[in-house]
Amino acid sequence: MTHLIETRELCFSYDDEENESTENKLEGKYALCGVNITIDKGEFVAVVGRNGSGKSTFAKLLNLVLEASSGEVYIDGKKVSPEMTDEELLDLRRRVGMVFQNPDNQLVATIVEEDVAFGPENLGIPSAEIRERVDAALELVGMTEYARHEPHRLSGGQKQRVAIAGIIAMMPECMIFDESTAMLDPSGRAEVVDVMEKLVREKGITVINITHLMSEAARADRIIVINEGKVIGEGTPKEIFTNTELVRRAGLELPQCAALLGELRARGVRIDGAGITPDECADIIIKKLQNREEE
Amino acid sequence: MKNISLGQYYPTGSVIHRLDGRVKIILAVIHIIATFLCESLASFACLFVGTLVLVLMTRIPLGVVLRSVRAIVYILIITFILNAFFTVGEGEPLFSVWIFTLYIEGIWNAAFMALRILSLILGTSIFISYTTTPIQLTDSIESLLSPLKKLKLPVHDFAMMMSIALRFIPTISDETDRIMTAQKARGADFTTGSLIKRAKALIPVLVPLFVSAFRRADELATAMECRCYHGGEGRTKMTVPHLCARDIAAVGLMLAFGAALVLLNRVDFLYKMV
Incomplete structure (x- = not known):
């Protein structure tokens, strides 16, 4: 079976010419270097890393916003390259949708539903079908009542949900969220992550959430940790969260309760399993305390 | 600043609001041409009454409409004064002080010019600024100019x-x-x-x-x-505007109004512009 997304030895450098010599290669001037990742259909993957780790670069290589310096990207077994024809490129961008960080800078139209229609209109979908898609997309993100509103009057979370609807209306197979929650307040962030989860669980759309917030990454099925342009770890949230050393090396911060468990473990308390939500952690600690009483 | 509104769009859901955007642009153009064709007192009176009826039809409060007129009050006054004093009439001047000489024709001309400007502003306000959303306006402009794509x-x-x-x-x-x-x-x-x-x-x-x-x-x-934007080629639209009976009726009525104004130019009552 082919993977939905597969990268082989993917490298990218922002200043092409200077990097011709091998010296620079060693100095790590690459924003991304030797990345091998596979992502399957219907997966919910979080890509985490600190600022400048190359995680956003990785996302932009997937739908050819940036061109890889070397290495290959395959989407559904098809190679992504600048030599693609215009139709192939449009098809690629339709299949791999992308939601950006600043909600203001990705809304095009002055009315919410017009904006959602922008993508399908570009694809040349018949009018009646666009209408259906727009209504369905707005309903999915819970913005139906705002269909006739002006985007600039909405809150950050609402704007971002409109942006998501705009991508959903193109019927993508995969959606990449490039730090889409970074500019939002906690409630807006929760709204957006809820929508991501809905997309994966109900629509079967593959979601890649690029973030530096571990609490958000915890909701994914799988976490990929990137640091200095390289993948330094990969696993389920529980696996990653118990690996305190890896998280520290990536320059990230564990959610407080996971950090507490890690600290206890470091002090010599034997803790089995990993907790991500406060409830899970509390359960683990209570169980541990009960065991001790019995001993 | 959150409440800044785009343009002056004032939704009331009137007949004029519901007209097709392209039709409204055409109506505004006909209205402008009609305004310039007026010459006699009778046609100016008709133009004034007709424009007033249109304002009432939009169901926009008069105060709001007058706000757009307020902006041009000074232009109106200056045009009035210039026209009044620079028109040379045939009969005896009403009075003459230093270089200023006022003829009866001057007053008529000045009044007509002021009325013209007023009607221009009201016409575009009625058909475009107050009753057409900016997005409808840009769509309509694109649609009306689309023959130019061939060039x-x-x-x-x-x-x-x-x-x-x-x-x-x-x-x-x-x-x-x-x-x-x-x-x-x-x-x-x-x-x-x-x-x-x-x-x-x-x-x-x-x-x-x-x-x-x-x-x-x-x-x-x-x-x-x-989001797959690649220019206008092969692009479709979610809402395709199509003309309905009232749009065609509106253009017909407006043309009739214009024709009536031209005919009324022949009525020689009191004064006719030269």
Whole structure:
């Protein structure tokens, strides 16, 4: 079976010419270097890393916003390259949708539903079908009542949900969220992550959430940790969260309760399993305390 | 600044609001031409009454409509005075002081000119500013200009630019506010000093504003590409405007109105413009 997304030895450098010599290669001037990742259909993957780790670069290589310096990207077994024809490129961008960080800078139209229609209109979908898609997309993100509103009057979370609807209306197979929650307040962030989860669980759309917030990454099925342009770890949230050393090396911060468990473990308390939500952690600690009483 | 509205659109759901945007542009053009064809008192009176009826049909409060007139009050007064004194009549002047000589024809001409300007402003307000949303307006302009695409004119791109500009006016005005506040917090003074000093004080606002506008443009372009934007070719529209009976009726009535005005020019009552 082919993977939905597969990268082989993917490298990218922002200043092409200077990097011709091998010296620079060693100095790590690459924003991304030797990345091998596979992502399957219907997966919910979080890509985490600190600022400048190359995680956003990785996302932009997937739908050819940036061109890889070397290495290959395959989407559904098809190679992504600048030599693609215009139709192939449009098809690629339709299949791999992308939601950006600043909600203001990705809304095009002055009315919410017009904006959602922008993508399908570009694809040349018949009018009646666009209408259906727009209504369905707005309903999915819970913005139906705002269909006739002006985007600039909405809150950050609402704007971002409109942006998501705009991508959903193109019927993508995969959606990449490039730090889409970074500019939002906690409630807006929760709204957006809820929508991501809905997309994966109900629509079967593959979601890649690029973030530096571990609490958000915890909701994914799988976490990929990137640091200095390289993948330094990969696993389920529980696996990653118990690996305190890896998280520290990536320059990230564990959610407080996971950090507490890690600290206890470091002090010599034997803790089995990993907790991500406060409830899970509390359960683990209570169980541990009960065991001790019995001993 | 959150409440800045795009244009002056005033929704009331009247018949004129519901007309097709393209038809409204055509109506506005006919109205402008009709205004310039008026010559006699009878046709001016008819134009005035007709325009008033249209204003009432939009169901927009008169106070709101008058607001757009208020902006041109000075232009009206100056035109009136200039026309009044620079028209040379045939009969005896009403009075003559120094270089100012006033003829009866001058007063008529001045009144007609003022009425014309008033009717121009009201006409475009009724058909365009108050009753057409900006997006409807840009769509209509694109649609009306589409024959020019054959001449390889970038009509679609032009319409796209207009609608993006409209979309970003409130966003950028918010940003201006934010930058001004930030500069004030650093001790900038925008309100005192000479005109030149105040203009200079705006430079630290404009520079960051431009930088951020360009950054926005860059991000927006990427986002648009990611949403498969590739120019106007092969693009469809969610809402395809189609003309209904009332649109055709409206154009017919407006043409009849214009024709009536021209015919009324023949009625020689009191005064006719030369």
